[in-house]
Amino acid sequence: MSDEQEIILSELNDEELVEQMFDDLYDGMKEEIEEGVNILLERGWEPYRILTEALVGGMTIVGADFRDGILFVPEVLLAAGAMKGGMAILKPLLAETGAPRVGKMVIGTVKGDIHDIGQNLVTMMMEGAGFEVMNIGINNPVENYIDAAKEFDADIVGMSALLTTTMPYMKIVIDSMVEKGIRDDYVIMVGGAPLNEEFGKAIGADAYCRDAAVAVEMAKDFMGRKHNSLSA
Amino acid sequence: MTNALSRLLETRDWLLADGATGTNLFNMGLTSGDAPELWNEEHPDRIKKLYQFAVDSGSDLFLTNSFGGNASRLNLHNAGHRARELSRMSAELGREVADKAGRPVIVAGSVGPTGDIMEPVGTLSHADAVEMFHEQAEGLKEGGADVLWLETISAPEEFRAAAEGFALAGMDWCGTMSFDTAGRTMMGVTSADLVKLVEELPNPPIGFGANCGTGASDLLRTILGFSAQGTERPVISKGNAGIPKYHEGHIHYDGTPELMADYAVMARDAGATIIGGCCGTMAEHLVAMREALETRPRGERPSPEKITDALGAFSSANDGTEEGAGSNVRKTRRRRMAED
Numbered sequence: 277m278s279d280e281q282e283i284i285l286s287e288l289n290d291e292e293l294v295e296q297m298f299d300d301l302y303d304g305m306k307e308e309i310e311e312g313v314n315i316l317l318e319r320g321w322e323p324y325r326i327l328t329e330a331l332v333g334g335m336t337i338v339g340a341d342f343r344d345g346i347l348f349v350p351e352v353l354l355a356a357g358a359m360k361g362g363m364a365i366l367k368p369l370l371a372e373t374g375a376p377r378v379g380k381m382v383i384g385t386v387k388g389d390i391h392d393i394g395q396n397l398v399t400m401m402m403e404g405a406g407f408e409v410m411n412i413g414i415n416n417p418v419e420n421y422i423d424a425a426k427e428f429d430a431d432i433v434g435m436s437a438l439l440t441t442t443m444p445y446m447k448i449v450i451d452s453m454v455e456k457g458i459r460d461d462y463v464i465m466v467g468g469a470p471l472n473e474e475f476g477k478a479i480g481a482d483a484y485c486r487d488a489a490v491a492v493e494m495a496k497d498f499m500g501r502k503h504n505s506l507s508a
Numbered sequence: 509m510t511n512a513l514s515r516l517l518e519t520r521d522w523l524l525a526d527g528a529t530g531t532n533l534f535n536m537g538l539t540s541g542d543a544p545e546l547w548n549e550e551h552p553d554r555i556k557k558l559y560q561f562a563v564d565s566g567s568d569l570f571l572t573n574s575f576g577g578n579a580s581r582l583n584l585h586n587a588g589h590r591a592r593e594l595s596r597m598s599a600e601l602g603r604e605v606a607d608k609a610g611r612p613v614i615v616a617g618s619v620g621p622t623g624d625i626m627e628p629v630g631t632l633s634h635a636d637a638v639e640m641f642h643e644q645a646e647g648l649k650e651g652g653a654d655v656l657w658l659e660t661i662s663a664p665e666e667f668r669a670a671a672e673g674f675a676l677a678g679m680d681w682c683g684t685m686s687f688d689t690a691g692r693t694m695m696g697v698t699s700a701d702l703v704k705l706v707e708e709l710p711n712p713p714i715g716f717g718a719n720c721g722t723g724a725s726d727l728l729r730t731i732l733g734f735s736a737q738g739t740e741r742p743v744i745s746k747g748n749a750g751i752p753k754y755h756e757g758h759i760h761y762d763g764t765p766e767l768m769a770d771y772a773v774m775a776r777d778a779g780a781t782i783i784g785g786c787c788g789t790m791a792e793h794l795v796a797m798r799e800a801l802e803t804r805p806r807g808e809r810p811s812p813e814k815i816t817d818a819l820g821a822f823s824s825a826n827d828g829t830e831e832g833a834g835s836n837v838r839k840t841r842r843r844r845m846a847e848d
Contacts, residue, residue, distance in 0.1 A: 348696025390584045390623075
């Protein structure tokens with residue numbers, strides 16, 4: 277069928293290998309990504325460097341093409357699956373080596389809403405960008421968000437809703453956090469098909485995210501600002 | 509032509525479908541998160557009232573209260589085992605209302621997505637999906653639905669699985685997808701893709717089209733996309749009544765009855781035969797749509813500019829169908845040979 281030469285990953289130099297891993301992530305090739313991660317580890321790369329340069333680098337391209345309407349959900353899910361394969365190898369090593377923390381997020385759909393495809397996609401894209409994500413699933417009352425954010429030591433709380441009838445609950449969550457004096461401990465991001473920028477502002481969220489790729493960009497942006505303000 | 513919808517389509521060149529189900533049920537006291545399908549048993553009077561709204565507003569066709577009535581969705585309410593029964597009830601109530609209408613009104617058995625992503629990307633197998641759709645189809649058939657009505661689908665695999673399940677029940681059907689992501693479905697299907705998909709099925713639908721999605725403008729662009737393919741099949745247009753806005757703790761759709769009347773006439777001019785609303789479309793919208801369809805003459809196929817002038821801007825620059833659309837082209841990358 278194909279006249280292309282089979283590429284032997286271990287024969288590539290570091291630069292070529294990382295570039296090939298970008299392609300393999302883009303094409304959702306999990307085994308190749310796992311192989312690539314293992315080769316880089318054997319060559320003495322720090323786990324954190326593999327995460328940021330090879331995996332997150334590759335997923336950034338996937339995210340950009342998703343945002344621009346070139347890739348759609350099926351391709352992104354396959355890419356995220358490949359990324360996950362690589363992450364499974366790196367995760368214990370990252371913990372051991374005390375790698376810097378990219379950021380932590382709690383995400384779930386609000387009370388009354390059982391539609392979770394969107395937030396699952398955000399979870400995968402956020403993990404693809406190196407974030408640690410605690411996905412608390414569907415139908416979450418206020419306490420679930422607050423408890424999970426505390427327990428997980430989250431930087432970001434994400435709320436998702438697909439229904440116009442459930443999206444007002446996001447405001448209840450934010451208002452409760454304000455009452456408890458913990459609102460400003462977190463960046464609050466909201467998303468879901470019927471939402472818009474205006475709604476996000478009206479309920480007091482920090483950001484409305486049109487899609488998973490935008491969520492990742494905004495989360496990175498917030499974390500960058502947080503690091504700056506801490507070091508200032 | 510054995511089904512009531514095909515017979516009606518032989519005598520009419522447009523049909524008015526119904527409006528919102530969820531929005532109306534919430535107005536009657538449904539709480540967020542509850543399964544509307546349970547109301548078929550608990551509050552049959554309210555469900556009949558919902559159907560009656562559509563009939564009294566001039567709809568020629570209404571959808572049953574069974575959108576989330578498949579085993580996978582109902583499982584979230586611990587009622588997965590009741591899929592067939594609850595679907596049957598929704599159609600029985602519909603039959604009762606339609607038969608008293610004094611004119612032909614079609615009972616279309618609503619079938620929504622499973623909510624799961626199918627293999628190989630997701631976890632739901634083709635066989636399981638077919639079984640779920642078949643089960644719901646049998647229930648709707650038992651309850652007396654004239655046709656089945658697949659809606660809000662985004663994945664081609666799921667559209668195919670539903671068609672197969674409907675064939676097992678021996679039911680004729682219609683099917684619509686939601687084009688809400690830059691003019692495509694969430695899974696990347698374009699309007700042109702759906703036309704092709706429909707014709708490849710062994711049991712193609714009576715009519716196909718688009719529902720829900722982003723706003724009336726985007727929906728009409730999708731309808732133009734269907735008719736540009738030269739399809740002979742009736743095209744279905746069920747758009748939302750504008751865009752949801754947050755106002756003092758509540759959500760309301762900003763589309764007025766006047767806007768929906770313009771939308772209905774333009775949908776017909778764009779090539780749609782079965783025209784209705786989706787989220788936010790209430791009785792007053794349907795009345796205005798019916799009146800417009802009856803009194804306004806057919807016009808030329810609307811241009812994209814005419815659509816945006818009347819109904820507002822599109823949500824994206826293009827919908828993935830234009831040739832040489834430029835940016836919407838997947839990059840060609842080096843691909844390694846498969847290792848098997």
